[in-house]
Structures are given as C-alpha cells and as structure tokens.
Amino acid sequence: MKKFMNDPHQFVDEMIEGILAAHPDQLACVANDLRCLIKNGHKKKGKVGIATGGGSGHLPLFLGYIGDGLLDGCAVGGVFQSPSAEQMLEVTKAIDSGAGVLYIYGNYGGDIMNFDMAAEMAELEDIKVQQVVAGEDVASAPKGEEGKRRGVAGIFFVYKIAGAMADSLASLEEVKRVAQKVCANVRTMGVALTPCIVPEVGKPSFTIGENEMEIGMGIHGEPGIHRGPLLKADEIIDQIMKRILADLPYKKGDEVSVLVNGLGATPKEELYILYRKVQQILKKEGISVFNTYIGEFATSMEMAGASVSLLKLDDELKGLISKQANSPFFAQLQL
C-alpha cells in the first residue's frame, strides 16, 4: 500500500490538520472537533447556511466546497464512513445565522440516517433544517427508481448553484428549491479501472482484472452495469452518453453544463480525451454546452476512472452557475 501517511488510524485527522494549517483564513473547526469544519470569518446575517457531510477519501468532496458562494460547513467522516449525527449538529449550530440550514448530501444509508438524526436534534434547538439528498448515478438504479440512486460527482452542481442562491440571501425554501431543481436535471455515469485502498484496511476492497474496466461502478466500488475488457475512450463515452442522454432525457436544443470528473489516478490528459468525444456526441445531438468542468471534483483516493455528468440548464441555473466562487479547492471567476 503505497500511501504517504503516518499512522493509518490518524489518516483523516492528520489530513484535516494539514488542510487547516494550509488554509487558516478560509477554514476553521468548531466544537473542538477536527471533523466539524466551517467557513472561517463572519456569518452573513440572514444567509441560509448550507452544510454537507460524508466520508473522507473523496477530496475535494465534501469539505473542499466550503467557501464563498459555496457551502458553509461540513461534517467529516472516516474514510468512506459517515460522520456522526452529533458532528453534523455541531456544524449546523455553528453556521446557522437565523435563516435556517440546508443539508445537501449524497444518497448513502449511513449519511441519511445520521443527517436524519441531526435534523431531529437541530429542530429541538430551534434551528430550521431542510434536506436535499443528491442521487444522480444512472447506473445505480433504473429510471423510475431515481430515489435509490447513488450521489456521485454531480453533487458539485448542487453545491455550486445552491451556494450562489444562498449568497443572494434567498430564503431556505428558495435555496432548497434550486438545489432540488439541480438534482432533477443532473445525471452522471462513471467507469472504474482500478480499486483503491482504505488506509485502515490496507488492501483493495475489490479487484478488477489487468485489462478490465467496470462501467457504472460507484465511487466506493459498488457494482456497475457491466464488467468487461477495457474499451477505447470513444467507445466508453458512447456507452456512457447513451445512458445519460436517454435518462432525463436530454434533447435537441437543450443547453448543458458538463462535468468530466477524474476518480483519482486518472490524468487530466485522459479526461480531455474523454471530453473530446462527449462534445462530439452533444454536437451531433444538437445539445449546446454552456460551460465545462474537467478535473477532479469527487474522487476515491487513488482509484483510476472517470465519470461524466450533465446538468440541463435554464436561465435561472445559468445565472447561478456563472457566479464567482472561491474555496481552497475550487475557484471560479464570474463567467
């Protein structure tokens, strides 16, 4: 297991210590708990707070999106493990400025149960809490069972747009509405080439043959749609785009934002080779591209692989996605 680390049991805490040391002006922890992170500085009075949370090992997910025009706080779990309800509650209390708090997180059992617990506890402390659960991986459940779908890289779009909306001092209901609108209009599918290693486990939790790939595999190694020989980049994108486009469906005349996400070990060079084909297909389908995000937005440590997400835009979403944003892991100037 070739990882830069000291004690595997300290992996997450030392990582957070490094993050806080590197970005002291931008991030802080609360409740004397490294795992409870919030945006450093003054709370904007009347701004809805946005919290997220989830397992570690997915940087820049989840804590990397705490920043201006993005999120206000994040409860950080162990590698691939949910943070506790108590930690979520601490974050909630720290970021509420009276306008309520929106939880945005991915559709995973552990996270849901803990955020449910945290929401119950927050209500007892008179904090208004609403929840939006992102799940857009078309490979993880068939159409008609969207509620069962895993949340993967597409959650970035939910953060970006809800963050911009909250920044405009919109109400909790309004921020929740755009977050749900994004969820309804984003679809993702991925492909994995290699597993990754959880530091405390020390060996890959699944294996995949030397010349194999798995289309549709989840970011923790959840099974996908098809395991088979590694295909050419264009063939892989053909398969992925076919499923994504048919699902919403995305149609001629639509305008989209495209996210090509690397899972960890896959170089940017290859992501752009993938995007090349995505763009060709969209062009052929008469779907226009408003803007692109290509890089690592949701990873599984050193897993090799990639995912493609499409977000169908309308004027409201275009306005919000174009807004400036700034965190230690993601910066965008006004488009």
Added chain:
Amino acid sequence: MKKFMNDPHQFVDEMIEGILAAHPDQLACVANDLRCLIKNGHKKKGKVGIATGGGSGHLPLFLGYIGDGLLDGCAVGGVFQSPSAEQMLEVTKAIDSGAGVLYIYGNYGGDIMNFDMAAEMAELEDIKVQQVVAGEDVASAPKGEEGKRRGVAGIFFVYKIAGAMADSLASLEEVKRVAQKVCANVRTMGVALTPCIVPEVGKPSFTIGENEMEIGMGIHGEPGIHRGPLLKADEIIDQIMKRILADLPYKKGDEVSVLVNGLGATPKEELYILYRKVQQILKKEGISVFNTYIGEFATSMEMAGASVSLLKLDDELKGLISKQANSPFFAQLQL
C-alpha cells in the same frame, strides 16, 4: 496499460482537441497546428508575450498556464518530448505585440536546443526574445552546479509571477528580471512511488519495488538521491525539507509561498498529510508561510508521488503572487 485513450499515437492531439473543445473562449491554436496554442482574444498592446513549451504528459504543465495574468502561448510536444523549434516560432509570432517575448521553460536538453533554435529564428523576424530557464530540483545537481538542475513544479511560481508582471505592462527586461528572481529563490524536491507509462511505449520506463520509494526522482523517472523502503510521511518530509532549507538557504524570518505538488496518482488527502509536516518544520524554523498551493501543478500522468517547493518572497514577489489569475487549469482570486 489502463488508460482512457483511442490510438496511442493520437494521444496528444486528441487531448488538445478535447482541451480546445472544452475551453474555446480561452484557448486557440495557430498556424493550423494543434500543438501551437495561444490565449484566445485580443492581444494587449505593449504587453510582453510569455511563451513556454515542453513535453506533454505533465498537465497542467505546460499549456494549462495559458491565461489571464499568466502565459500567452505554449508549444506542445509529444509525451515527454520537446516541441519543435518551428512550433515555438509560430507561437512566438502569434503572441508578440511588439514588446517582445519571454521564453520560460524547464532545464531539459531537448527543450533548450529547440528554444535556442526558435530564438535565433525569431530574431531574424525582428522579434525581441529573452529566455529564462527554470531549474530548481535540488536533488538533480549539488549546490554550486545550480545550472544543471532540472526544472520541475517550481516553474509554476515563475509563470505566476512573470505573468502578473507582464500584465502590468512592464518591459521585457523587467519581466525577465522578476522571472529570474523567482528562479533564484525557489527550490524543489520530490519523491516518486510508482512509474508511469508513455502511451506510445506501453510499459513503464522504469520499475520501483512494491514497498519502495525514490527520494529526489525526476518527473520523467530521472534518478534521485536515494531509493529505499517507503517511509512514513513525516520522515519523508523531514528528509526533503532538510535538503531544501539548507540549499538556498531559507532562514528564520523568511516568508515563503509553499507548493505541495502531486505527481498524478497521489490523492489530495495525502498531499495535505505531507503539508502538515512541512508547516510544522517551517514553524519550528521560524519561517512564515505567506500562502500555499496544494494539488496537481506539474504531473507525470499517473505517477504516484509528490514534490515540495518553497519560494522565498520579498515585497515585490508578494504583490505579484497575490494578483488574480485565470486559466482553464488554474484560477486564483486576488489574495
């Protein structure tokens, strides 16, 4: 070889096609050659043009730093291969606005010979050209032989600061002066855990044992200082920082910018675990940190490993490094 690609011989061209398709407003190619990239849009009259160039496989190096407050053009070579003098000349002609062009590139034989050729040709076309060769890898040659050192991730600082200087419409000599000042004040050292595969070769060009690392290894697999068993993160950083600090040397009271660079497959989680120790050592030495860059700035495709770079700052460099910058691969708001 698990890469997303089609034809290995088309790897670079298809990558550039993807990049141009993804960022049509920001980048363009000239001379009908995909490998000759420049910033899209109007040239600022009287602004010194900055060109770079080098082999592919290092994204965001080199072309990723074409952008506002950064570079104006880049000649792109094959994987780990220099672009041709002719391509450099085409870029030079396209970005010159009368104020001359500065070449900034890394200290590699092939690049030097081709940039030398290109500079000779540009002079024949009445374009003023100056060159700055970056070489800051302390593991690649001993103190006293700085001229032999490889250029690695630290070149990012040269781009960032020269780019900000050129943006202020400084003269060619002035831009060259700050670029050289950065070169004189930056030091880097790295460590590699795994090799990477050049698509056209199809197998790793060197091997490294299952539990081994090589301290000081170059980004193309050039030998380092010591190959041995994989140490703990803190021990690795101890060794690296000892060499870096002693080299300039960096002293108590100095103020630095720190770059912790991932070589490709190494997750951000681990880079922050490394930074944690860097910061502890700097604190102990009485060296203060002005700002940090942590992520992938100069890679070797899917190589696992990292490097640490320190740039000693003065007021001029602090002002320049703080300026806003924006490219498809790197965005920074005014600090």
Added chain:
Amino acid sequence: MTQLNVIDVRAIIRNLKIKMDEKRDYLIELDGAMGDGDLGITMSKAFTAANEEAERSEEILPGKLLIKLGMAMAKAAPSTMGTLMATGFMRGGKAIGDTEALGTGELAGFMDAFVNGIMERGKSKPGNKTIIDVLYPAAQSLLEAKRNKKPLKQGMEEAYEAAHQGMENSRQMKAQHGRAAYYQDGSIGKQDAGATVGLLFIEVFYEYCR
C-alpha cells in the same frame, strides 16, 4: 444464569468487543463482497468505544448504561451498522427502564425495542436481507419464551437458534438496503454482512447465559 445485572451487562459488552475484534477480518471480507468492506473496522471500533464507556461509567442501572453505550457507539462508528447498533442500544436501554436485573421478560423487551429501533431508523423490515432478519426472529423467540415463562438460559438458547435460522433464511433474500442493494439479484445466495453481525451479537448473549 437466571438474571443479568449491571455487572453481567458490562461482561457481555466486554465479550462483544472481544468477539468483534476476533471477527474483524471476516466481517471485512463479507462486507467487501457486497459493500465497502469496512464493517469489521466499524464494529470493532463501536464495541471498543462501548466497552471503554462501560468501564468508565459508574452507572448502576442496566438500562441507563445501555443508553450511554449507544451514544458512545454513535459517536465512535457512525457507519450504517454503527448507527443502527447505537439506535438499538439506546431504544433497548430505554425499554428496560429502571429495572436492576434482567430476566427473560426484560431481555425480550430489550431485544424487541432494539430491533424496532433499527427498523425505524433504517426504514426497513424483515425480509430485506439485513441484520433485521436475524434480530427480529431472535426477539420474537424471546417474547414467546417470556409468554411461556421460560428461564433465561433456555430463552436465549432458543433465541440463538432462531437467529441462526434467520441468518440461513436471509441468504436467499434479495438485498433492498445499503450498498448490497446495488447487486440486486446478484445478492441472492450470498451471506449478508450485517446479518452476520446480528448473529454474533445474539451469540455473545447466548454464550454468556449458558
């Protein structure tokens, strides 16, 4: 053994910790087959935390102690199973109330509240190939033993058999919750990792009461 007092509860917790440590790699492997492979780690963590809390706490009422253990587990291991276990301990402890010693009836009440808490938190029910398919029949068996006024030893023996049977039955079920659900029909025939935890849990009680 006819009744469990607070000392016995502490001993059982200790045995649970030992059992989960012993089965760590086995659970990792089972969870790795249809999940993320962390179950061995989280269960070991959860019961280590519970054991530490049991040793630290001076609580003398079994019910109150069990609630505290649940809180410690929720904090230490907020994974699916950690959270469900924690919920089970908290609800089960609450059900016991201020009783100082647990016979068949009290233990039946504990197990019943335990599994109901899990079902509520996980929005799940028997037949979905989860830990519930082991704990639910065990709790039902204890309730039956209570009705029939069976002694603790015999009640736990029958509960263990029921749990075992539940675990066997669950093999042929199709997973509906958690990561295993992604495997759909592929989960049929496989052993559920969470159900295994449930069986280990009942086994420790059974072995202690023997």
Added chain:
Amino acid sequence: MTQLNVIDVRAIIRNLKIKMDEKRDYLIELDGAMGDGDLGITMSKAFTAANEEAERSEEILPGKLLIKLGMAMAKAAPSTMGTLMATGFMRGGKAIGDTEALGTGELAGFMDAFVNGIMERGKSKPGNKTIIDVLYPAAQSLLEAKRNKKPLKQGMEEAYEAAHQGMENSRQMKAQHGRAAYYQDGSIGKQDAGATVGLLFIEVFYEYCR
C-alpha cells in the same frame, strides 16, 4: 561502390529508416536505463519522416536533399537526439555544397560538419558519453582516409571500426549531458543510447558502401 549519388543517398535514408525501426525496442530499452526511454520512438519517427521527405522531394543535389531531410526530422522528432540529428543533416548537407557525387572526401566533409553541428547545438564535446564519441572518431577516420586518398569502401570500413571503438571507449565514460548525466558515476560502465544510434547510423553507411 566508389561514389554516392542522390539515388544512393535516398537508398541510405531508406536503410536508416529500416534499421531504426528494427532497433526500436532495443533503443527504448537502452534509453530507459538512463533516460526517458523514448529514443526508439523518436529515431523511428525521425527517419520515417526523413524517408518520406526523400521520397517526396524531387531534389537532385545530395547536399540540398540532406538539408531538407534535416528540416523534416526537426519537425517530426524534436527530442534531444532528433534535434541533434536534424542539425547534423542540415550542417552536413550544407558542407557538401553543390557536389553531385560523394567520394571519400565529400563524405568526410559531410561527417565532419555533421558532428561539429551536433557539438555546437548540444554544447558538448568528445569524452562526454554521447553520440559524439561515436561520430567524432568516425569523422576523424574519414578525414584521415581522405588525406590518404583511400577509396570510399575502405574509408567507410575504417570509419565503422573507429565508430565501434568509440562506442566501446564511451562505455567507461561518465555522462555529462542529457538525462543520463543525473546518474553521475552510475553511468560509468553502461552503454549510452545516443552513442548506439551513432553506431547504427555509421553502420548503415558502411553496409551500403560495402
């Protein structure tokens, strides 16, 4: 074979392309040991481009043709060796001038300018464990053959022997240029990849003139 005309030059270029293709993996391996392992690829590319240019071009003067080949190589393979080779062809071609046929003297002039061009572009000299340690003695040998008015066949035979000897001598040298220089003393005893290219280059001329 006593003289080389433009048809012979085209044939030699073709043979060089074939040779470099044949030795592709061998050169990759050699360059991989102390460099980046691309030499087989770049040499194959460079000479493929040169051969295409030679087939396409209607140039009838050997010198002019060789300059064009150099330009094609520079474009196709701008690696260290590609650029040095290209420089060699351009300088060598220029040295030949308008001669229509090359005997020992003209070939000596070509080789001498070839290696001098490389030394200038690479800021290097004999003894630094590079291609120069093969080409320089070969050129010197040809100049000697020219002075002694030896026929082309014999001149090339001796040049090939000198090249071979140069290659052997270079083994014990310490690399001063390119990536191999990072190996410092570690490079002593190893065979330089670029020197090997130099030997293959001379070998093709020698085999053709035999």
